Amino acid sequence: MFHPDKDFRLIVLDTLTEEGKSISSLSKDLNKKGLKINRLLLTGYLRALTDLKIVREKIVPPAKIYIPIKGREQDFYQMIGERARELFPGERVEHVILYSMNRLFRRAVFVEELARCGIEGNIPGTQASPEQRMEAKKVLVRNGFKVPDSSRAYVLEEPIFEKDYVLLLESITLVSHDAFYLVKETKQTKLTL
Numbered sequence: 001m002f003h004p005d006k007d008f009r010l011i012v013l014d015t016l017t018e019e020g021k022s023i024s025s026l027s028k029d030l031n032k033k034g035l036k037i038n039r040l041l042l043t044g045y046l047r048a049l050t051d052l053k054i055v056r057e058k059i060v061p062p063a064k065i066y067i068p069i070k071g072r073e074q075d076f077y078q079m080i081g082e083r084a085r086e087l088f089p090g091e092r093v094e095h096v097i098l099y100s101m102n103r104l105f106r107r108a109v110f111v112e113e114l115a116r117c118g119i120e121g122n123i124p125g126t127q128a129s130p131e132q133r134m135e136a137k138k139v140l141v142r143n144g145f146k147v148p149d150s151s152r153a154y155v156l157e158e159p160i161f162e163k164d165y166v167l168l169l170e171s172i173t174l175v176s177h178d179a180f181y182l183v184k185e186t187k188q189t190k191l192t193l
Contacts, residue, residue: 010075011035012045013054013068020058020067081117083171088164095124098154099161100168107136108153125156 015021015029023046027039037045046066049055058065084097097117101109108128114120128136133153140147174180 007075008035009049009054012049016055016066016068018067020056020065022060022063022065024063026066075116077113077116078118079172079176080168081119083175084168085118087168087171092161092164094119094122095156095158096161096164096168098123098125098156099158100165102155102157103162103165104169105136105139107139108132108155110136110140110147110151110153112147112151114154123154125154128153128155 011030011033012026015026015033021029023039023043026046027037027042030037030042046055046057050057050066053069055066056069058067080097080100084093084100088096097119098109098114101113101117102125111123114123132155136153137147174183
């Protein structure tokens with residue numbers, strides 16, 4: 001599944017090498033990939049990425065070289081998969097991922113989405129009904145994703161994973177905003193039974 005608008009930042013970061021590239025070099029490489037971007041727009045985009053501390057600007061007269069700071073960033077699916085594996089090692093991680101994605105997106109989840117989270121092969125849950133699959137496909141297609149007709153979708157509606165879902169979303173929020181320092185550390189002073 002490819003979303004042409006939302007993946008542009010990742011395409012730019014993948015095209016920039018560790019040594020960096022000038023605007024003209026980056027523009028040529030993007031043209032080879034079929035993305036024809038006005039160089040003035042590309043310059044503004046790279047300056048915005050510089051302001052966001054995603055790329056670093058290095059002046060090598062007569063050009064400016066743009067170098068990625070963080071390397072390749074994760075998309076949302078990869079982040080869910082990685083955080084779930086850190087929090088829930090073992091066999092139930094696939095269940096937590098599928099349940100969390102069902103709850104978060106409020107729809108069935110396709111095999112390709114689960115693969116981006118790192119789940120392949122034996123998928124937990126049940127295959128979505130034709131109506132659930134069609135509704136999920138409408139959401140993705142409306143937003144520019146391409147979903148093959150043969151793609152299967154899954155649901156997992158077991159409330160036993162609700163606490164895991166909340167814990168996963170809390171963790172993703174704190175990690176993505178680097179806000180763990182704001183969390184109160186608690187110490188148990190009484191033994192509770």
